[in-house]
Amino acid sequence: MIRKITPQDFQSFWPTFSSVILAEEAYAFDADMTFEQSYQLWCEAPLKTFVFVEDDVVLGTYYIKPNAMGPSRHICNCGYMVSDQARGKGIARQMCEHSQQVAVELGFKAMQFNSVVSTNEVAVKLWQKLGFDIIGTIPKAYKHPRIGYVDSFVMYKWLL
């Protein structure tokens, strides 16, 4: 089930969230963000934030927000996170499909991911399968802890 996040949900997802940002392989977030900073970034700054819940366990979460203001406000941005033990079950796909529906309901016309780390091949392939195109490549955009500087992709889908 996908529903709006509660503070308690984020608390229970925090072990995953903190380990994912500490790994520094997929998100351009500060690895040392506190719980409060993370909550602000993921749950308060965005327009809406959802969780994927199964048997009362939070297995994933995503946010949706405008990617820019004014004349570019019709493009939204989302970020998704899935707990390690729930990988490979199609949860990211379900959340992305859900987010596209929410986006259209909210009046957005397109969705953009600003920095999909090129070494995160599972994510790149999934977004492509779901209709997103690589519309740009940012050279050396992300400092991977083992590989060093790697490119990131800008990915985009017109939703209507």
Add this chain to the structure above:
Amino acid sequence: MIRKITPQDFQSFWPTFSSVILAEEAYAFDADMTFEQSYQLWCEAPLKTFVFVEDDVVLGTYYIKPNAMGPSRHICNCGYMVSDQARGKGIARQMCEHSQQVAVELGFKAMQFNSVVSTNEVAVKLWQKLGFDIIGTIPKAYKHPRIGYVDSFVMYKWLL
């Protein structure tokens, strides 16, 4: 002369700033931002903000900030604005060159513009002349008041 901005500088530049965001031809800002919101966005949220001053008149301003956090914090982002009466005098070029120097001093390795409106040909050509590459094209990224949806470019330069 290029120096750090003061609240008084922004006040005196406000007629330009407000007319530029109202025109909705170059910036992805809300056209109806108040003075206080604009000050926050341009002068407080960024890392640093500068003005180009000639004979005590503020002819241009730019900000510099990290474009993302954590593993992508080495890329900065800048925004430049020049008053109408000062166009064609090379002020944007001087500010961009200044910003690249400031960027390197602050430890940034690259500079990225996330959305250069494709119809803003003067800007696109200037950034290209200054070594920026178009590394992505965002389809229908910007709703131009007369032309309708136009593409935006992601532009990037490695500074080192």
